[in-house]
Amino acid sequence: MDLDFQSFISQLQNSLAAYVEPNFWPQFQAAYREKPLRALRVNMLRAAACTPDKLIGQAADSVEKKDLRKAASDFLNNWPEFQNLKNLWRPVPWAQDGFYVPEEAADFIGKCQAYKLGLFYLQESSAMLPANILSAAANDKVADYCAAPGGKSGKIAADLSGSGCLISNDISLSRAKILLRNLNEAGVWHNSVLNADLEELARLLPDYFDKIILDVPCSGEGMIRKDKKALAARLAKDVNEFSRLQYRLLNLAWSTLKAGGRLVYSTCTFNVQENEAVINEFLEKHREATVLPIKSEISKAAGIRPAFAYTHNSALTAGLRIFPQDGYGEGHFAVLLQKNTGCNLDDSTGSPIGSKPVYAPFVTVVDLNKKNIISAKKRQAAANLKLTRDSGLQLNYQQLTDLLQKFSAAYLSPELAAAYRQLWSRYPYFKLIGDSLEWLIDLPEIQPAGAEKRKDHKSLHVLSEGIWLGQIKAFKNGCKFVPSHNFALLLHSNQTVYEVKTTLADGIYDRILQGQSLTIDMIQPFYSQRNDLELKNSIYALLTVEGYGACWLQIAANTVKSLYPRNWLQ
Numbered sequence: 001m002d003l004d005f006q007s008f009i010s011q012l013q014n015s016l017a018a019y020v021e022p023n024f025w026p027q028f029q030a031a032y033r034e035k036p037l038r039a040l041r042v043n044m045l046r047a048a049a050c051t052p053d054k055l056i057g058q059a060a061d062s063v064e065k066k067d068l069r070k071a072a073s074d075f076l077n078n079w080p081e082f083q084n085l086k087n088l089w090r091p092v093p094w095a096q097d098g099f100y101v102p103e104e105a106a107d108f109i110g111k112c113q114a115y116k117l118g119l120f121y122l123q124e125s126s127a128m129l130p131a132n133i134l135s136a137a138a139n140d141k142v143a144d145y146c147a148a149p150g151g152k153s154g155k156i157a158a159d160l161s162g163s164g165c166l167i168s169n170d171i172s173l174s175r176a177k178i179l180l181r182n183l184n185e186a187g188v189w190h191n192s193v194l195n196a197d198l199e200e201l202a203r204l205l206p207d208y209f210d211k212i213i214l215d216v217p218c219s220g221e222g223m224i225r226k227d228k229k230a231l232a233a234r235l236a237k238d239v240n241e242f243s244r245l246q247y248r249l250l251n252l253a254w255s256t257l258k259a260g261g262r263l264v265y266s267t268c269t270f271n272v273q274e275n276e277a278v279i280n281e282f283l284e285k286h287r288e289a290t291v292l293p294i295k296s297e298i299s300k301a302a303g304i305r306p307a308f309a310y311t312h313n314s315a316l317t318a319g320l321r322i323f324p325q326d327g328y329g330e331g332h333f334a335v336l337l338q339k340n341t342g343c344n345l346d347d348s349t350g351s352p353i354g355s356k357p358v359y360a361p362f363v364t365v366v367d368l369n370k371k372n373i374i375s376a377k378k379r380q381a382a383a384n385l386k387l388t389r390d391s392g393l394q395l396n397y398q399q400l401t402d403l404l405q406k407f408s409a410a411y412l413s414p415e416l417a418a419a420y421r422q423l424w425s426r427y428p429y430f431k432l433i434g435d436s437l438e439w440l441i442d443l444p445e446i447q448p449a450g451a452e453k454r455k456d457h458k459s460l461h462v463l464s465e466g467i468w469l470g471q472i473k474a475f476k477n478g479c480k481f482v483p484s485h486n487f488a489l490l491l492h493s494n495q496t497v498y499e500v501k502t503t504l505a506d507g508i509y510d511r512i513l514q515g516q517s518l519t520i521d522m523i524q525p526f527y528s529q530r531n532d533l534e535l536k537n538s539i540y541a542l543l544t545v546e547g548y549g550a551c552w553l554q555i556a557a558n559t560v561k562s563l564y565p566r567n568w569l570q
Ligand SMILES: C[S@@+](CC[C@H](N)C(=O)[O-])C[C@H]1O[C@@H](n2cnc3c(N)ncnc32)[C@H](O)[C@@H]1O
Pocket: 127, 145, 146, 147, 148, 149, 150, 151, 152, 153, 169, 170, 171, 172, 175, 196, 197, 198, 215, 216, 217, 218, 249
């Protein structure tokens, strides 16, 4: 046995000695001679059509959610690229939309078109546990504080199904950028992506969220089988330093949870110091916190064990653990906490006690070219909001809605256009950055603006707020709205006026991904029957692949240009 591995095992034996039987260790070590299993989560946010009903929140608890396992496995069994894999998808016991990747698909799964269309997300199966325990429901306000690269946020967004709101944050800018891209690809639209220290968010959003996922940075012992570099990384780290950081993050996250709200704390490491010990200390300081039992379809699933009764605290055994020898996942710890009364932060965290919301609702309008905030208005005054373009051209709120309505009438199906009209008037908050238009849906007001910014608040780095709808381009005879790629990913077949309807076998999407050009002749056979294409004018047609919105095509007299983001090309 390799010396490093031996040293890891003996450190772990010290940590777990009081809690496991002697026969645990031979089985644990034997698991490291086995190959880890890859897994994926079917992304029902994309894989199920976003109907007008769902958009306006009248069907948030969708059929797919009630029979998620069936809907997800039907998707896999029917997808054309997986025809040779029919019925080979073994379900992840604790995740209705999770499946192990069959050996036959191991090399191809990360390269297939379904992956590039955001129809599934590759995720280690034990990492699916926390978001399934959290079980976000329609209209929940949810935070995922240590969110990059975004596996758990993607699942939460699918569970919210376009309702409520989701804040996904990561302290690392490079990782937050990956998080943003992953969420964009997954067609997530009801969320904000932030790059902030949790300390700052705790000041701004006290007692705000219904549900929180806190998947803390940890020593990563559960990653060692999958990733050999994780062993050296683990040995270079001091688990006690991690447990201090985790305790601090838990206190901060807790202060942003509403009374009655629920928080899942999770790690992908085995030692008790970063798991039960952190929760035990937290429970001692927070009488308003209780450990909740986890629903039996998860806690009794194959491969799941109860957490350990650290220092004889049996409440902790309602938490869950996954070990690699149980055959189903690499390693995870998760516990579900409920906040029973108002927040009472521990002094020693140095965090504010009883801090209050500081900011009234507002909308910011930022001109990145001028590199400063040029206007900030209260949300209540949104109707008077002026959107200023760097060209000097001014759009008032009415002009902006006119542009969007003109676009939706010209390009979206009548049912979908009506749903968007309803939503735009329900959430009439927009932000213009340069010429890019973001639509702020039902999101908390998190960005301190101009004069309202208090001296003791650093400014937050917001990577995205709501959905990037598109760009507003100025022409001699007025402005035009150019839809974004994110917008294309919200759409499905038969939801637009102009559609280039393809199958995988047609190869059009493949050409786009490879950066190759298209001609009118190539796409001509795939025009939808919904409307004849008017080739004289420039129009936007949605390219669909097997019914899923893949990207916009700008079609003018004799040219076709794909609006697929250049920086996403392979
Ligand atoms: C275990 S990873 C999260 C994995 C993620 N939940 C997922 O499922 O894709 C922990 C993350 O916490 C972030 N992090 C570390 N310290 C943080 C802090 N003070 N505030 C916010 N995020 C932090 C790290 O950058 C890292 O991306």
